[in-house]
Amino acid sequence: METSITIEVRPTEIDVMGHVNNAKYLEYMEWGREDWYNRANLSFDRFTEMNVGTVTVNININYRKEARQGEQLTIKTRPLRKGRSSYVLEHVIENEQGDRVADAEVVSVTIDLKERRSVPMPEELARQFS
Template structure:
């Protein structure tokens, strides 16, 4: 299921080149990912009750177009694939004209919070990949 949020680029997110600093795009994607989990009925507390955490292990990002202060950006999150203990979510950031600003595939692994070892993706998360 695809979800999205819209943000406005703030002055503190701009670098010396006058556009959004590259690291901020990862933050935008994290905000969208958190929103995705919540809309899937999987807020942080739900994972904690299952003794499961999610750990980002890989981010493959492509920067396509610069964004500047005051622009409104829409960040979407969607499922790509699920493995035994890992899963991939895709993010796209688009400007108000619908142009692709950045895109990334983010791989996460589910872990046992006490043992700090990977575990099978829980059924509650598996079902959103069906």
């Protein structure tokens, strides 16, 4: 399943170069992941019921084109691949013209919330990768 959200670049997200600060893209992608989880019926509460957490362990991001204040950006999120406890979600951020502004692969791991160790991915999450 691919999801998308649209946001407007706010003044507080602009750096001294007059474009979106690089760290804000990570936040945009986090919003996209949260939306993806919710649409997959895997809310924070659902994970907690399963005693499972998700931890981001690696982000490989490519900055392709600058974005400026007031622009509308669309953040697309989709599953790429999964392992035993790790999985990769891809994010693509596009501007209103459809130009790719940034993209990333985000690697996360499922953990036992009490033991704080990796555990096999719950079936509910694994199904999203088929």
